[in-house]
Amino acid sequence: MSQDSYIQLKSVSKKYSRGGEDLIVLDQLDLNIPDGDYAALMGPSGSGKTTILNLVGGLDVPDSGTVTVAETEVSSIPTRQLPAWRARHVGFVFQSFNLLPVLTAHENVMLPLQLTPLSAAERKKQADFALEIVGLSDRAGHRPSQLSGGQEQRVAIARAIATDPDVIIADEPTGDLDRNSADEILELLNRLNEELGKTILMVTHDPAAASNARRILKLDKGHLVSDEINRQASGQTQGEA
Amino acid sequence: MNFPVRLAFRHVFSNKTRNGLTILAITIAVFLLCFLLAVVRGIDAGVRSASSTRLVTQSAVSLFVTLPMSYRPKIDAQEAVTVASEFRWFGGYYQDPSNFFPQFAVNKDRFVDMYVKDFEIIEGPNGITGPGARDAVKKAFATEKRAAIIGMGLRDDEKYNFQIGDTVPIIPAIYQRADGGAWDYVIVGIFKPLKARIPDKIMYFRSDYLNDSIESGEAFGEVAAGVYYVNIDQGSQAEMIATSIDQDFLNGPQRTQTVTEAAFASFFVSAIGNLPLFLGTVGGAVLFSIFFSVVNAMLIAGRQRLKEAGILQALGFPPITSCLLLIIEGLAVALIGGALGLALAISTQDLVVLNFGDSIRNYEIDSGLILLAIGTSSVLGITAGLCAGIPFLRYRPTEALRSLG
């Protein structure tokens, strides 16, 4: 595998059958994202963006082709072992935050740490640290219903990075937020990429959001129609990756 | 507390209304289960404590047709019969109809010998107690025509407070007196039951007092024996003796049907509508419907967990986590309900005995029932949790995250 392809989709096809009819979502798609990159994936609704994220995150498997993340061929991991792989390598951030409402912010961040071999004290330390990174240490004991949307998403990001995964997958992370909150989240993602070296793959409709990424991918009808380096963003951190 | 348990408990307490109602339903079901089973076992204990060395000879026609007095010598003459006595239902009450206890007219010479194993005479005339009391009571019962022997409950209950030597008026329900008054009985003996079948509020008096009064016109009714209780030798063939007795009376004047006391007791129980079966059915039906309401509550909980299941799987939890969470939740709800039901059953135990003690002897929520209640609740909770949880084993996280995300 080439050194600089951290996330690699090779000739990936994915179709869904709906009411007897096959819907081809991805058609022999190739995609390469280097280690430490921050890529924004854009495209019209229904073009297969979420499908790509699910394949990269090991939530779904392709019909054909291979998906490789950090030198592991995800598409050939047995279904039963996929959850454990996800726990170690991927952090998910969703549009609608997806915190568990019955747990506090701190407990939500603790969730993925339950799957690690860390001691209880180490887990707590990791969770504290993750909340500190997103600037919400003072809200640790709050339930999601007691937080603003922006704060909820920051907790979700803390949860995604708590186990220190290689890859952050974000599906329209600012889609449900106002401009100010969205900018805070984008700022946070920039820091995760630049300071912590996380490889980020983010789906977004928002050009302002995309302009934060180093690379902008455009998808249409299951095909990659454009793959450009974003000079504006990558210029700021030249030579970092 | 480790994570799945903590999360499951958060769910238990985050759906207060639904889970509260489910817990209430289980509380009532477990209480009823304990109550009904304790009642059934109380009745059962009575049947089982009936002697196998005692027969009951009754009319072949019906329990309510009485046998003549002349039968006793013939029954007594049977080989292997040690002692026989007539037993006749009197059905009176003391002062007020609510003060009801059973009274039986029995043979003045035979009765005391008949119940040696069934009760201990604890008090006789002139303050006699201890081993000598039985003979003293036997003598007094044979001497005083109005003599009565009572269970200690009639002495100890303040409502009655019958003591040796007291003359006790019993108002008749069947055998009215010509003077319109009560029957007077003189207490000559007090016993303590040794068998669950025998209540401690009961009175035995002499059949000749009843029959002679009827014959002389002092009272109304018919001179008769009722049924006969027949003690037989230990180790003799009860069936054969029963057949032999019935053969003797094949040509009348009344044909008989002789059964063991145990069979008679269970017949008596079934005569009031086969109570154990009825109560068992009620308990089963309650449990069955509660089971479905618990399953239903858990299925609703399961549907509310679709998104959570998707999130947990995205975070790397295996699909079985959501199933486990629902099982723990079901178990917690069921055990809370079960514990409350059990607590209710145990705390009302004395109340039940106080109010129904005469009809339900041996009512007790014992360790067996407690285990059964906990076991039933556990099975209920786990099964309901499984019903809701199993679909999650094959659940695809992408579906949940897409449809709800």
Ligand SMILES: Nc1ncnc2c1ncn2[C@@H]1O[C@H](COP(=O)(O)OP(=O)(O)O)[C@@H](O)[C@H]1O
């Ligand atoms: N499980 C599924 N069953 C059937 N069709 C699906 C399923 N998942 C996605 N699709 C369809 O595949 C297409 C691509 O979906 P998706 O990857 O979510 O698009 P995007 O995220 O770019 O909006 C859409 O038309 C969607 O309706």
Ligand SMILES: [Mg+2]
């Ligand atoms: Mg999408």
